[in-house]
Amino acid sequence: xxxxxxxxxxHLWSDEPAVTDLLSFSAIADTVVDALFDxxxxxxxxxxxxxxxxxxxxxxxLIDQRINARSTDQQTIVVVRADPWRYDPTKGPKxxxxxxxxxxxxxxxxxxxxxxxxxxxxxxxxxxxxxxSKAIKMAATTALTAQLPSLDAVMGLVSDEPETLGSEKGMDxxxxxxxxxxxxxxxxxxxxxVVLVDDLDRCLPETVVETLEAIRLFLSAENMSFxxxxxxxRVAEAIQQKLQMPDPSDGTESIxxxxxxxxxxxxxxxxxxxxxxxxxxxxxxxxxxxxxxxVFGALVTSCDVLRIDAGSLDDLALPEGxxxxxxxxxxxxxTPILYEKFQGNPRRIKRFMNxxxxxQSVAARRGHKLEPDAIAKLMVIERLFPxxxxxxxxxxxxxxxxxxxxxxxxxxxxxxxxKGKAEETEFSGTMLRWAKLPPEFDTAMVSGYLTLAAAFQxxxxxxxxLSESLRDLAAALTxxxxxxxxSVKDGEIKALPPGDVAELxxxxxxRMRDDSSIQLPTVNAIVSIATLHPxxxxxxxxxxxxxxxxxxxxxxxxxxKDLTADYDDVLESWSKSSDATTKRAIxxxxxxxx
Numbered sequence: 001x002x003x004x005x006x007x008x009x010x011h012l013w014s015d016e017p018a019v020t021d022l023l024s025f026s027a028i029a030d031t032v033v034d035a036l037f038d039x040x041x042x043x044x045x046x047x048x049x050x051x052x053x054x055x056x057x058x059x060x061x062l063i064d065q066r067i068n069a070r071s072t073d074q075q076t077i078v079v080v081r082a083d084p085w086r087y088d089p090t091k092g093p094k095x096x097x098x099x100x101x102x103x104x105x106x107x108x109x110x111x112x113x114x115x116x117x118x119x120x121x122x123x124x125x126x127x128x129x130x131x132x133s134k135a136i137k138m139a140a141t142t143a144l145t146a147q148l149p150s151l152d153a154v155m156g157l158v159s160d161e162p163e164t165l166g167s168e169k170g171m172d173x174x175x176x177x178x179x180x181x182x183x184x185x186x187x188x189x190x191x192x193x194v195v196l197v198d199d200l201d202r203c204l205p206e207t208v209v210e211t212l213e214a215i216r217l218f219l220s221a222e223n224m225s226f227x228x229x230x231x232x233x234r235v236a237e238a239i240q241q242k243l244q245m246p247d248p249s250d251g252t253e254s255i256x257x258x259x260x261x262x263x264x265x266x267x268x269x270x271x272x273x274x275x276x277x278x279x280x281x282x283x284x285x286x287x288x289x290x291x292x293x294x295v296f297g298a299l300v301t302s303c304d305v306l307r308i309d310a311g312s313l314d315d316l317a318l319p320e321g322x323x324x325x326x327x328x329x330x331x332x333x334x335t336p337i338l339y340e341k342f343q344g345n346p347r348r349i350k351r352f353m354n355x356x357x358x359x360q361s362v363a364a365r366r367g368h369k370l371e372p373d374a375i376a377k378l379m380v381i382e383r384l385f386p387x388x389x390x391x392x393x394x395x396x397x398x399x400x401x402x403x404x405x406x407x408x409x410x411x412x413x414x415x416x417x418x419k420g421k422a423e424e425t426e427f428s429g430t431m432l433r434w435a436k437l438p439p440e441f442d443t444a445m446v447s448g449y450l451t452l453a454a455a456f457q458x459x460x461x462x463x464x465x466l467s468e469s470l471r472d473l474a475a476a477l478t479x480x481x482x483x484x485x486x487s488v489k490d491g492e493i494k495a496l497p498p499g500d501v502a503e504l505x506x507x508x509x510x511r512m513r514d515d516s517s518i519q520l521p522t523v524n525a526i527v528s529i530a531t532l533h534p535x536x537x538x539x540x541x542x543x544x545x546x547x548x549x550x551x552x553x554x555x556x557x558x559x560x561k562d563l564t565a566d567y568d569d570v571l572e573s574w575s576k577s578s579d580a581t582t583k584r585a586i587x588x589x590x591x592x593x594x
Contacts, residue, residue, distance in 0.1 A: 012354045013285060020297075021062060022284045023055055023277065023346055024304050028268060029062035035266075036067070036194060036225045043219045045226040045263055049233075050270030052201075053347025056229035059270065060196045063227060067194055075191040080104045084211040085199035093203075093210040098130055101195060101218065109186040119186035126181055129174045175220045182221055192223045201230035205242035208235055216263055232267055236260055272344030276306075279313050279335040281346060285353055286327030295319050333438050334376055341384045355379065363452055374441040378449050381434045388431040389453075396450045397461040399510020405443040412436045447515040463507060470504055477525035478511065478518040485521060494532045501536050505529060509543030516551060523547075523556045527563065537566060544570045549577035554585035561589050 032048065035041055050056050064079055071077040082100050084093055106123060109116045182190070197215070200208060218224045228235075239245070240256035247254060273281060280303045288296055302316055313331075318324050342348040360375050382389045395401040408427055412435045427435075454461050462471060476488050496504070505526060512522040523544065530540035544567070552574045560567050568590065575586045 012357060013350050020300060021058065022281055022300060023058065023273065024307050025055055025059050025062060025270075026304075028270065029059055029066060032059075032063055032227060032268060033066045033070075036063075036227070037070075037192070041265070042222055043224040044265055045215060045219060045228065047232055047264040047267035048227060048229040048270060049231060049267045050229075051231055051345060053345045054270045054272070055346050056270060057198055060198055060227065060229050064196060071191075074189055076108060076189050077191055078104050078108055078193045080193065080195045082195055082197045082211075083199055084197065084207050085202045093207040094214040095130055097195075097197075097211055097214040098217075101193065102127065105181065105187065105190070105193070108190055110189060111186050115185040119181065119184040122177065122181045122184055126174065126177045129170060129177065171217060174217055178218065179221045182223065190223075192225060194225045194227065197226060197228045197230075199230070200228055201234040201238075203238065205238040208238035209242045212239075212260070212263055219263065226264075228264060232260070232264075273339070273346060273349075274344065275335065275339050276313065278339040278344060278349065279331050280307070281349060282331035282334055282338070282353070283313065283316075283324075283327055285350065286330055287324050290324065290327065291319065291322055295322070330373055330376065333373060334380070337380050337384060337434075337437065352379070352383065355383070359449075359452070363449060366448070366452065371439070371441075373439045374445070375449065377434070377437050377439065377441065378446065378453075380437065381431075382453055385430045385434060388428055388434065391428075391431070392446075392450060393454060393459065393461065394464075396447055396454075396514055398463045398465055399507055399514055401447055401450070401514040402443050405446060408432070408435045409440060409443070445516075448517060451515060451517065463511075466503065466507060467500075470500060470507070474504060474507055474511070478508070478522050480517075480521070485525075490528075490532055493529055496533075498533075498536070501529060501533050502539055505536065505539045505543045509546035512543075513546040513548070513551075519547070519551070519553060520556055520559075524559055527559055527567075530566075541567065541570050545573060547574075549574040549582075550579065552578050552582050554582045557582060557585040557589055561592060564590055564592055 028048070032046055035046055036044065038044075048056050048059055064081070067077050067079055071079075080100050082097055084097065102123060106120075109119050181187070182193075195215075195218070197211070200211060203211070215226050215228075219226070236254065236256045239259055240247075240254060243256065243259075245255045284296075284300060284303065287299060291299070298319070299316070303313070305311075306313065306315060313328075316328075318328075338349055338352065342352070356372070356376050356379050359379060360372055363375060381392065392401065392405075395404045408431065411427065412432060451461070463474075466474065473488060473492070476484050479485055508522050508526055508529075512519055512526075526540050526543050530537050557571070557574075560571060564571070571586050571590055575583055578586065
């Protein structure tokens with residue numbers, strides 16, 4: 001492509017749990033499923049613990065797939081998906097979970113009419129143990145009533161004084177009747193009931209405890225199993241808050257943890273992504289956009305094999321005829337920083353990549369010609385090193401961005417180190433580390449991204465070295481708005497004292513060098529100031545010469561068509577390194593010289 005800015009296709013990855021296992025969680029899912037069907041663990045409640053975004057729901061989906069693969073008409077495994085986070089904590093989270101289990105079982109009734117009628121009666125007796133009044137009250141605001149068992153005259157179950165679960169006796173009776181329900185002839189084909197509980201760690205303490213109490217009710221019945229995906233530490237904190245339990249002072253396990261472990265027999269921790277996992281995950285996310293489903297599946301499998309064999313992603317066999325060198329290179333470049341800063345969290349990595357593609361798309365549509373790798377590098381410092389990013393913003397605001405970035409890149413190559421320790425301490429260690437990340441970009445192109453980032457953050461790019469009046473004047477002179485530029489009157493500029501004129505010209509020269517988007521109005525402003533202050537012509541020429549010739553646009557050159565005598569040296573300097581179009585414009589303007 002020559003001189004053309006291609007607007008990239010916007011590809012975003014869903015924040016929903018993955019359907020394809022890109023993280024090699026199959027081993028965890030297989031281990032959990034084996035435990036669920038271990039005859040020595042019946043009934044059982046297992047935990048899958050991990051931080052937000054670590055892939056817990058993805059593991060639940062894999063477990064669900066494996067259980068369904070084992071289920072047959074003759075030996076059915078009933079899977080119940082429960083998400084207490086969606087329950088209203090003031091209107092019956094315990095009842096909500098019971099509803100989910102009973103509804104799933106009612107949907108499995110089979111056999112003769114007599115058998116189904118008997119099971120229905122058992123279900124009704126069991127349902128009367130639950131105070132449904134809370135659930136019924138939710139009808140106006142939620143869909144919970146649609147989940148209620150479709151029993152005859154369900155409203156007749158509502159009672160102010162039912163034989164509910166409020167006492168130990170009521171709970172024992174519920175357990176006995178639930179076990180009896182599972183033994184009904186209409187459910188003879190049901191081999192096991194597995195309840196997959198998700199997002200418990202996102203719930204309020206009230207919902208956490210109520211849900212665990214409901215789980216405890218079911219765990220006395222054979223062939224009942226629970227898998228609870230949640231951050232165990234957060235669940236224990238919620239229990240502690242709800243039951244107002246103090247932290248142990250002797251370092252022993254808290255009562256809240258003991259309470260949780262009484263229900264959940266063992267917990268499988270989700271490991272954070274390793275360095276290899278992070279690089280493979282990034283590569284697969286990027287490669288997914290370029291290959292067909294079958295090819296992508298083969299890549300996932302190949303990554304799994306390398307992971308097991310402790311191989312390197314460099315050894316990955318790439319499909320013939322498809323160029324995946326760019327995704328592989330981008331993954332390699334981003335892995336060191338993202339692995340460290342996101343601590344192997346797949347959701348945070350995915351969100352970073354989504355943000356990257358949004359920035360790339362917006363930047364391209366605004367004419368900023370930055371390659372994806374360059375935008376990724378800038379996003380790293382913006383998102384992961386905010387203090388250093390603030391320094392870049394300050395450099396841009398003061399018009400020192402290009403000079404500082406050039407010095408920074410030279411220093412990382414060792415070309416500035418002989419200047420002494422003063423130079424070495426000018427940049428932070430994290431900024432030096434960031435600068436070493438590939439690619440080495442053209443510093444002239446960075447300002448567009450920073451300006452865009454400042455707009456996203458609602459940050460004003462203000463040069464603190466200028467007085468407020470000069471800041472306002474500089475902002476108006478370099479504005480993209482003709483109305484705003486026209487608001488600056490010649491008299492206002494003419495009234496400036498020499499010191500302010502010198503300061504303003506130097507500022508405009510630096511800003512123009514750093515931000516190509518303001519080149520045309522800035523060149524015009526510098527020329528206008530010199531016309532109103534002829535004694536400052538030399539300063540105006542030096543300000544214009546801050547702009548490298550290869551950045552000069554032909555439209556800027558046309559401003560000098562009637563001023564060639566004063567700016568011939570500037571035009572000649574620019575012509576030495578400008579492109580062919582700008583050279584022709586300079587030649588045309590200079591030929592008009594008398």
